[in-house]
Amino acid sequence: DSGVTQTPKHLITATGQRVTLRCSPRSGDLSVYWYQQSLDQGLQFLIQYYNGEERAKGNILERFSAQQFPDLHSELNLSSLELGDSALYFCASSVATGSGNTIYFGEGSWLTVV
Amino acid sequence: GDSVTQMEGPVTLSEEAFLTINCTYTATGYPSLFWYVQYPGEGLQLLLKATKADDKGSNKGFEATYRKETTSFHLEKGSVQVSDSAVYFCALSESGAGSYQLTFGKGTKLSVIP
Numbered sequence: 001d002s003g004v005t006q007t008p009k010h011l012i013t014a015t016g017q018r019v020t021l022r023c024s025p026r027s028g029d030l031s032v033y034w035y036q037q038s039l040d041q042g043l044q045f046l047i048q049y050y051n052g053e054e055r056a057k058g059n060i061l062e063r064f065s066a067q068q069f070p071d072l073h074s075e076l077n078l079s080s081l082e083l084g085d086s087a088l089y090f091c092a093s094s095v096a097t098g099s100g101n102t103i104y105f106g107e108g109s110w111l112t113v114v
Numbered sequence: 115g116d117s118v119t120q121m122e123g124p125v126t127l128s129e130e131a132f133l134t135i136n137c138t139y140t141a142t143g144y145p146s147l148f149w150y151v152q153y154p155g156e157g158l159q160l161l162l163k164a165t166k167a168d169d170k171g172s173n174k175g176f177e178a179t180y181r182k183e184t185t186s187f188h189l190e191k192g193s194v195q196v197s198d199s200a201v202y203f204c205a206l207s208e209s210g211a212g213s214y215q216l217t218f219g220k221g222t223k224l225s226v227i228p
Contacts, residue, residue, distance in 0.1 A: 042220045043216075043218040045217070058215065103207070103215075105150070105158040105159070107156060
């Protein structure tokens, strides 16, 4: 158990809908990351927050947004969903934001868009 | 930009065989290097890491040495077990870029047969 908690574990929704994925980082970790894992794209970095502020953006679509709240939990919002958004979405956390810091991953949220 | 290249899979080995999964990287600065493992149906787990040249990371019988001269971080294990069957991801985290998200390789699926 990494200590990173993600909900829901599985989600099936229709095209055009909006979903919210939730993440609680490990106790004491200030940095939260979101990654998307799909068969064709592999593991893609989406976005990072550090202590409530956006720190870096990766390949995140405009239809997607995220935020980190004062209690440090984070949410990833996916809207106007398309079939191609079906993927495993990982949240991860680390104590700080240095390159040597270990990043711990949650078990992921499986999103299926039908 | 940063990139990680790892050997294509799948790799199938008999129990107690020697394992090598090759990983090379491209980075502009001085990255930290990681191996993550994903067991079937589970999230990503950190297997080992190295933060500077010539460091050796090790865990659960797996080893990898940070070779700056060859920009490589090959994963090795002397005697694999059926329980090692998983997908292995090589990753780097760049220092000096202001944010330290992981860049992953495409993953190598390992199957160990009795």
